[in-house]
Each structure stands twice: as C-alpha cells, then as structure tokens.
Amino acid sequence: MDGSLATPAPVRDDALLRATRRRRLASRLLAHAALLLGVAIVAFPIWMTLVGSTHDAGTIGRGDVPLLPGSHAAENYATAWNEGGGRTRTTPASVMLWNSLLMAVLIAVGKITISILSAYAVVFFRFPGRMIAFWAIFITLMLPVEVRIIPTFQVIVDLNLGNSWTGLVVPLIASATATLLFRQFFLTIPDEFVEAAKMDGAGPLRFLRDVVLPLSLTNIAALFVILFIYGWNQYLWPLLIINDRSMETIVVGLSKMIGRGDSQNDWNTIMATAVLALLPPVLVVALMQRWFVRGLTETEK
Amino acid sequence: MATLSLHGVRKSFNNTAVLHGIDLEVADGELVVIVGASGCGKSTLLRIVAGLETPSDGQVVINGRDVTGLEPADRDIAMVFQNYALYPHMSVFGNMAYGLKIRGLPRAEIDRRVRDAAGILGIEPLLDRKPKQLSGGQRQRVAMGRAIVREPALFLFDEPLSNLDAKLRVQMRAEIRRLQRRLGVTSLFVTHDQVEAMTLGDRLVVMNAGRPAQVAPPMEIFARPADTYVAGFIGSPSMNFIPAALDQGNASARLADGTLVPFPEGHRPGSAGQPITLGVRPEHLLPGEGEGEGAIPLAVELIEPLGSETVVHGRAPGGLAITARLPGTFSGSVLPVRLPGAHLHVFDAETGRRLDP
Numbered sequence: 183m184d185g186s187l188a189t190p191a192p193v194r195d196d197a198l199l200r201a202t203r204r205r206r207l208a209s210r211l212l213a214h215a216a217l218l219l220g221v222a223i224v225a226f227p228i229w230m231t232l233v234g235s236t237h238d239a240g241t242i243g244r245g246d247v248p249l250l251p252g253s254h255a256a257e258n259y260a261t262a263w264n265e266g267g268g269r270t271r272t273t274p275a276s277v278m279l280w281n282s283l284l285m286a287v288l289i290a291v292g293k294i295t296i297s298i299l300s301a302y303a304v305v306f307f308r309f310p311g312r313m314i315a316f317w318a319i320f321i322t323l324m325l326p327v328e329v330r331i332i333p334t335f336q337v338i339v340d341l342n343l344g345n346s347w348t349g350l351v352v353p354l355i356a357s358a359t360a361t362l363l364f365r366q367f368f369l370t371i372p373d374e375f376v377e378a379a380k381m382d383g384a385g386p387l388r389f390l391r392d393v394v395l396p397l398s399l400t401n402i403a404a405l406f407v408i409l410f411i412y413g414w415n416q417y418l419w420p421l422l423i424i425n426d427r428s429m430e431t432i433v434v435g436l437s438k439m440i441g442r443g444d445s446q447n448d449w450n451t452i453m454a455t456a457v458l459a460l461l462p463p464v465l466v467v468a469l470m471q472r473w474f475v476r477g478l479t480e481t482e483k
Numbered sequence: 484m485a486t487l488s489l490h491g492v493r494k495s496f497n498n499t500a501v502l503h504g505i506d507l508e509v510a511d512g513e514l515v516v517i518v519g520a521s522g523c524g525k526s527t528l529l530r531i532v533a534g535l536e537t538p539s540d541g542q543v544v545i546n547g548r549d550v551t552g553l554e555p556a557d558r559d560i561a562m563v564f565q566n567y568a569l570y571p572h573m574s575v576f577g578n579m580a581y582g583l584k585i586r587g588l589p590r591a592e593i594d595r596r597v598r599d600a601a602g603i604l605g606i607e608p609l610l611d612r613k614p615k616q617l618s619g620g621q622r623q624r625v626a627m628g629r630a631i632v633r634e635p636a637l638f639l640f641d642e643p644l645s646n647l648d649a650k651l652r653v654q655m656r657a658e659i660r661r662l663q664r665r666l667g668v669t670s671l672f673v674t675h676d677q678v679e680a681m682t683l684g685d686r687l688v689v690m691n692a693g694r695p696a697q698v699a700p701p702m703e704i705f706a707r708p709a710d711t712y713v714a715g716f717i718g719s720p721s722m723n724f725i726p727a728a729l730d731q732g733n734a735s736a737r738l739a740d741g742t743l744v745p746f747p748e749g750h751r752p753g754s755a756g757q758p759i760t761l762g763v764r765p766e767h768l769l770p771g772e773g774e775g776e777g778a779i780p781l782a783v784e785l786i787e788p789l790g791s792e793t794v795v796h797g798r799a800p801g802g803l804a805i806t807a808r809l810p811g812t813f814s815g816s817v818l819p820v821r822l823p824g825a826h827l828h829v830f831d832a833e834t835g836r837r838l839d840p
C-alpha cells in the first residue's frame with residue numbers, strides 16, 4: 183500500500199443479491215404457511231368447543247356439528263356455573279374451578295418451595311451424604327406417579343387423609359424435575375457472590391432470601407406456570423382420593439359429566455364447562471408470559 | 484489502625500501443597516503487594532487471610548488477635564474481588580449498604596457512610612443504578628466503595644484491575660494508591676502484573692511456587708533481587724542470564740569464551756571455579772563501538788522501537804538469547820555489547836541464590 187486514498191468502488195445491484203432476496207421472501211412465505219396450518223390444526227377443536235357452548239342441547243344432540251356460534255351462550259354458561267351439567271347435575275363449575283385453582287396453586291407453590299430448599303442444600307452446602315441425597319432425588323424421576331399410586335393411596339388412607347386438601351396435595355409436591363432445574367441454575371451463580379455474602383456477614387438464610395431468590399425470580403415464574411398447569415391437569419390422583427362432591431376438581435368433574443353408554447349428554451353445558459376449565463391456565467400463561475419466556479430462554483448473569 | 488501477621492501459613496488441597504509456610508508482617512497503614520506467576524498461590528494466601536479458605540497449618544493474626552478460626556465477617560476486613568462480585572439485582576447503593584445493613588447499623592449511619600464513600604470515589608450520580616448499567620471502571624469504583632463503607636482494619640484486593648483496559652488500569656492504580664494513603668488502611672494487594680506491583684506497593688512479596696522468594700521494598704527488589712526467579716520476574720524486558728564461573732580468586736567471572744569480567748564490588752563467596760549465573764538487565768548492557776576486546780557481537784533477530792528507546796533481541800555467538808535496551812533508535816544486523824562493571828548480579832548457578840560480596 184502506498185498510503186494514497188483509494189477511490190471507492192461503484193456499487194452495483196448484482197444478480198446474486200437479487201436472487202438471495204427472492205429466496206429469503208420465498209422461505210418466509212413457506213414458514214408462515216406452515217405456522218398457519220399448525221395453528222389451524224391446534225385451534226380447530228377449541229373453536230368447536232367454543233361454538234358448541236353457545237347452542238342449545240338439542241342442536242348437538244341431533245348430531246349436527248355447528249361451525250358458527252349460536253344464541254344460547256348466556257344460559258349455558260349460567261347453568262354450568264351455578265348448577266353443573268350432565269344428567270346427574272354434578273357440582274357447579276364455580277365450586278370446581280375454585281377447588282382446581284386451590285389445588286394447582288398449592289401444588290405449584292409447594293413444589294417450588296421444596297425444590298428450592300433441596301437444591302439450595304445440595305448446591306451450597308458440603309455435608310456428608312450430599313451426593314446420596316442428590317441421587318435419591320434424581321432417581322425418583324424414574325418413577326411415574328402411576329407406578330407408586332397404590333402404595334401412596336394406602337398411606338394416605340391409613341393416615342386418614344382421604345378427602346382432605348393435605349391428602350390431595352402433599353403426595354404431589356415432591357419434585358425431582360424442579361429440584362434438578364434449580365440445581366442447574368444455582369450452579370451458575372458465581373462463587374464470588376457466595377464469598378462476597380460471607381464477607382458481608384450474610385448467613386445461609388439471608389443469602390437465600392437476599393441473593394439467590396431475587397436472582398431466581400424469572401426461573402421461579404417460568405416454573406410456576408409449568409407446575410400450575412401440571413397441577414390443574416391432575417386427574418388420576420384427585421379421582422382416587424376425593425369422593426366428596428364439594429371438593430371435586432374441574433378436570434375430574436368434566437369427565438364425570440360425560441355419561442357412559444347411551445345416556446343423553448348435555449353437550450352444551452359440558453362444552454361451556456370445558457371452556458371455563460380452559461380459562462385459568464390460559465390466564466396464568468398470558469399474565470406471566472413475559473417472565474415465562476425470559477426464564478426459559480435467558481439466564482440472568 | 485491495624486497490623487497483620489502470618490505465622491507459618493501452609494495450605495494443601497487434596498495432599499497437593501500449594502503454600503509452604505508463609506511468614507509475613509504487615510505494618511499499620513502499609514500496602515503490601517503479593518506478586519507472582521499464575522498458580523503460585525497468591526489468591527489462596529489472600530483467601531486464607533480473608534477467611535474464605537482455612538489454612539492447613541499456621542496462624543493469621545490481625546491486630547494481635549488470632550483470627551484463624553473466625554468467620555470472614557468477624558475479621559474486620561473488606562475484600563475487592565477480581566470480577567467485583569456486585570449483586571446484579573441490587574442498586575449501587577444497595578450493594579454498598581448490604582454489609583452494613585446486616586451488621587444492623589442505623590439507617591442514618593448507613594446512609595452517611597455510603598454517601599461519604601460515593602463522594603470520595605465520585606460515584607454519587609450512580610447510586611440508583613444497577614451494576615449492569617455501569618462501565619467497567621465504574622463497577623470497579625463501586626466494588627471499592629463497598630469495601631470502604633465498612634471502615635475495615637484491612638483491605639484485601641485480588642487482582643482488582645485485571646478486567647480493565649490498559650489506560651483505565653493505570654488510572655485506577657493511581658487512584659487506589661491515593662485512596663489507600665488517604666484512608667491509611669493496611670492493605671494486601673494481589674497481582675501478577677509487575678508494573679502494578681512496583682508502582683503500588685510499599686513492599687512486595689514475590690511468590691514462587693508457594694514460597695515467598697523475596698520480601699522487600701520495590702526498588703530493593705529491582706536493585707538486589709534475591710534469586711534468579713525474582714531477577715527474571717521483576718523488570719521488563721526480563722534480565723539476561725549468562726552462565727559463567729568464578730575466577731581470579733572469586734574476584735571475576737569467566738564467560739564461556741574465556742572473557743574475564745571483574746567484579747568492582749569485591750569478590751564473591753564460593754569455591755574456585757564454581758559455576759555461577761551472571762545477571763544483566765537489558766538497559767545496563769553497554770552498546771559497544773566496533774569489535775573491541777570483550778564485546779559480545781549479537782546477531783540481531785528482532786528490533787522493537789518504543790519511541791524514545793529501542794529493544795533489540797539478539798543471539799550471542801554461543802546461541803544464548805540476549806536482549807538489550809538502547810536509548811534512541813537502532814538499525815543493523817549486528818550489535819556488539821559489553822557487560823557493564825557495575826549493575827552485575829551474581830547468582831549461584833545451582834541454587835539460584837544471589838551471591839553478595
């Protein structure tokens with residue numbers, strides 16, 4: 183180089199650039215088409231339910247499958263909310279929604295509390311049997327609820343906890359998955375914070391409250407959403423442990439509304455109840471979406 | 484007002500000895516720099532003083548009180564970490580106040596101390612920000628502030644400047660020095676940067692593989708390094724080492740080619756003909772004019788012009804690499820250099836220890 187100023191080369195609109203642009207556009211269209219198709223497939227049954235909940239019992243009973251909303255929405259929802267549906271007039275949806283909400287929140291909060299405490303112990307303390315404790319938690323992952331449901335049922339009944347919130351919630355609270363997730367997150371907290379806290383004179387509980395929990399907020403929120411839905415959708419365990427109509431949860435209640443054999447079903451009320459059962463999980467996801475996505479995709483520092 | 488003493492501090496990790504018995508006395512208000520190559524145990528030593536690590540043996544004494552068994556928070560010390568370790572979810576104010584809050588100081592007192600420290604460091608406008616919203620230099624200041632508000636007996640610094648760019652490092656170095664003088668707090672400062680060590684320390688501890696190779700004020704270490712490790716570590720470019728042997732009743736060194744270099748300061752202890760190592764700093768080599776008697780003709784391999792001076796890397800006829808630092812500029816393929824009479828460092832070739840008259 184001789185240090186003299188080079189003249190800038192003229193900019194041409196070349197063929198490669200144009201072809202690339204065209205290819206980008208085409209691939210974007212394709213991607214959108216695929217996404218729209220996917221949404222349609224997922225959304226169609228929900229649309230059917232929504233529409234079904236706005237017609238009278240007769241329309242669906244005749245075997246018609248309406249695709250456009252009818253005019254009986256108000257009465258169907260009122261029936262579902264106040265009286266329950268099905269021929270046997272099950273528990274009102276309002277009661278079942280409340281029960282489900284209570285169960286889901288208790289399960290989610292309980293799981294998060296317990297798994298934070300156990301992950302905290304496993305990550306930040308050196309004690310004999312630490313790895314044994316960790317593996318013991320890990321191994322329970324291998325056992326699905328269904329496998330241990332009979333012995334658990336036996337234990338709960340022996341303890342006289344059938345038909346109680348304790349009996350319903352406590353057996354579902356232990357969570358190996360959440361413990362593992364929190365452990366992985368806690369391992370990313372730099373040692374220097376632990377040491378700075380030691381220099382500041384913060385004891386273990388203070389460190390947990392003042393440093394670890396604030397740093398875990400997005401993870402907690404994300405996990406809360408997942409665990410809330412997990413709790414909301416519980417079916418087998420509540421079915422076994424709850425006989426009291428007033429404690430029935432909506433997922434179980436919904437399935438009981440549908441009669442067996444050739445009995446006539448109040449499909450309109452059932453559909454309305456199903457829509458009501460959908461709302462709380464949807465609300466939780468919508469409200470916590472911002473946190474939820476952040477917690478799953480990024481780790482704070 | 485505090486003194487620090489270390490008595491025979493040792494540390495092993497899983498039977499690997501990392502520190503082999505460190506004794507050190509730090510006077511009140513003194514700034515002692517611990518310097519050494521990576522992995523020599525500087526951080527380990529500092530962490531033992533801080534209480535983040537327990538020594539395998541030995542005692543840490545602060546102000547005459549044995550603190551070896553005490554928790555870090557009870558030792559009346561403050562530490563500045565390499566990565567600052569600022570809590571990301573707390574504001575600058577929160578970070579600085581946290582330790583005081585735990586100690587249960589009244590709110591007004593916390594507020595006063597934090598604002599005073601922020602004033603000293605010039606970070607008042609940043610008090611409400613989160614660490615993420617600060618530049619590296621500002622974070623560094625907050626980390627210092629967190630230490631200052633405690634009004635501790637002892638400051639500990641573990642390479643606090645290594646995450647800053649070169650210019651900021653020089654600036655913060657001066658700032659730390661000024662601050663330490665002003666507050667008069669006894670300090671231990673760990674670094675692997677010899678310039679930092681030389682400019683900051685009242686005294687240096689040069690560590691070599693878990694042992695203090697020399698403990699002395701910076702200029703003494705530079706002028707009279709205790710062994711070849713210290714001699715090679717302190718000074719840039721590094722000191723040249725030339726193998727030789729004692730001759731003429733231990734009053735001269737005989738180089739490999741037979742050249743005799745007399746010692747003006749007097750003869751060295753040792754047996755006749757004992758192998759020694761001569762040390763010469765690059766800036767002390769005398770550029771020779773022509774091929775005079777005793778001049779070593781260096782075959783020049785690399786020339787680094789630094790502006791006001793030039794560093795020349797060359798090779799002596801025997802293949803020994805030698806570096807010279809010359810005033811002004813230099814060009815050419817051969818540089819004849821002469822060993823100076825003064826400024827010669829003589830070391831035992833076997834032990835590496837300095838041999839003094």
Ligand SMILES: Nc1ncnc2c1ncn2[C@@H]1O[C@H](COP(=O)(O)OP(=O)(O)OP(=O)(O)O)[C@@H](O)[C@H]1O
Nearest residue numbers: 496497501519520521522523524525526527528675
């Ligand atoms: N917790 C530990 N377990 C095992 N070995 C360790 C541990 N901490 C440090 N060491 C070892 O001790 C030696 C000294 O480590 P130290 O961190 O004190 O070095 P350093 O002088 O601070 O180095 P650097 O300049 O790279 O920070 C190293 O060889 C290191 O591998």
Ligand SMILES: [Mg+2]
Nearest residue numbers: 525526527642
């Ligand atoms: Mg270190």
